[in-house]
Amino acid sequence: MISYSFHWNQAFKALPQMLDGALVTLQIAILSMVVGLAVALALTLFRLSGNRALSGFATGWVEIARNTPALFQIYMAHFGLGNFGIHLSPYTALLVGIAFNNAGYLAENFRGALKAIPDTQARAGRSLGMTPLQAFRYIVLPQMLRVAFLPATNQMVWAILMTSLGVTVGMNTDLAGVTQELNARSFRTFEFFAIAAVIYYLIAKAVTLIARLFAARMFRY
Amino acid sequence: MFDTSLTLADLGFLAQGAAMTLAVTAVSVIAGTILGIVFGVIRNQAGPYWSIPLTFLLDVFRSVPLLIQLVLGNAAQSIFKLGWPPFTTSCVVLSLYTAAYCTEIVRGGISSVPATTRRAARSLGLTWWQDMRYIVAPLATRVSLPAWIGLTLGVMKDSALVLWLGLIELLRASQILVTRLQEPLFILIICGAIYFIISFPVARLGGYLEKRWSPND
Numbered sequence: 107m108i109s110y111s112f113h114w115n116q117a118f119k120a121l122p123q124m125l126d127g128a129l130v131t132l133q134i135a136i137l138s139m140v141v142g143l144a145v146a147l148a149l150t151l152f153r154l155s156g157n158r159a160l161s162g163f164a165t166g167w168v169e170i171a172r173n174t175p176a177l178f179q180i181y182m183a184h185f186g187l188g189n190f191g192i193h194l195s196p197y198t199a200l201l202v203g204i205a206f207n208n209a210g211y212l213a214e215n216f217r218g219a220l221k222a223i224p225d226t227q228a229r230a231g232r233s234l235g236m237t238p239l240q241a242f243r244y245i246v247l248p249q250m251l252r253v254a255f256l257p258a259t260n261q262m263v264w265a266i267l268m269t270s271l272g273v274t275v276g277m278n279t280d281l282a283g284v285t286q287e288l289n290a291r292s293f294r295t296f297e298f299f300a301i302a303a304v305i306y307y308l309i310a311k312a313v314t315l316i317a318r319l320f321a322a323r324m325f326r327y
Numbered sequence: 328m329f330d331t332s333l334t335l336a337d338l339g340f341l342a343q344g345a346a347m348t349l350a351v352t353a354v355s356v357i358a359g360t361i362l363g364i365v366f367g368v369i370r371n372q373a374g375p376y377w378s379i380p381l382t383f384l385l386d387v388f389r390s391v392p393l394l395i396q397l398v399l400g401n402a403a404q405s406i407f408k409l410g411w412p413p414f415t416t417s418c419v420v421l422s423l424y425t426a427a428y429c430t431e432i433v434r435g436g437i438s439s440v441p442a443t444t445r446r447a448a449r450s451l452g453l454t455w456w457q458d459m460r461y462i463v464a465p466l467a468t469r470v471s472l473p474a475w476i477g478l479t480l481g482v483m484k485d486s487a488l489v490l491w492l493g494l495i496e497l498l499r500a501s502q503i504l505v506t507r508l509q510e511p512l513f514i515l516i517i518c519g520a521i522y523f524i525i526s527f528p529v530a531r532l533g534g535y536l537e538k539r540w541s542p543n544d
Contacts, residue, residue, distance in 0.1 A: 173522065174526070181502070267393070310391075
């Protein structure tokens, strides 16, 4: 039989603190996604550039990001960079780690999306007198973003879930970190983490819903 | 010259960690796949009374961070006084997590089999089970296998999180070495290289199968 008595009151009293943590979680996820998108775009251009060194660098980044655990990447940012005398705070390390991961996966998404756009599109742009960059910017990129939008949304949800890994490098302001700190003070593990799980679930669902509405509005024709 | 205090015994310790990672992954993927196939068939074939609650339940596993799931799983097993060691708890949680993703893959595979093909099978006198076994399974496997390989690799990488429950897998083993030897970058690079060596060839195989077996070319 269960002889454990649940103390939900205590957990609900901490709800405001946890919601503050949720805001930090969302902030990290959004920032990492913005950085990740920018870097992924650069990596995609590197791969298209035809320059051996640049495309090798991009491929290396993508393969490392996709073939090692996200937690490893965060450890690398937190502990590994210390070797070069760069000491990142948990917040920055988490941000760098997740942005690195996002960039790798998004670059791969972009590559898949680019494949879906016929070469003739860019060539048509070029024959209208656009420079290669203009053709990419005005013809290829908008179509690519449309195809890549749904996978990018999934990546955003992933980014939110990945922020919970910050607690392993001593992060104590995001949702998982706040929860862990409350847990360490009261040992009401199940109650606190159950509430955290509900909050994560709601955030993930809200992001998916907003993205769907946004996509319906943006890509309606 | 490059100088390190990493010994052969330490590399053995890392290898033990890698073996633990592989063990957790193998158990979770096998159990998760079996569950995933069962759930996938239920989602496709049993009516909405079964599939809607199941869909919701499995969606929870995909929308809550794995770390939180592991902590909750561990707390739950101690509340119910099950007395599971961390290995069992980790495998149970990871199996359910795998099953949640595998269900989607199986469902996608089954629904990719044209309804007409299945009706043809049934009208030739095959039973539901025979239809599943001889018609649906081979066709669905072809569609699902690349995604399933991706899932397996994902679980292998996500299994790093079981260090939070105190299991000494690859990442935790390298962290212990970092604490002792104070050479974070070098040891983490070795750890990353091991993950990469395990993951990369299989990822390539998945990519190859996807290209080779894609239905529309």
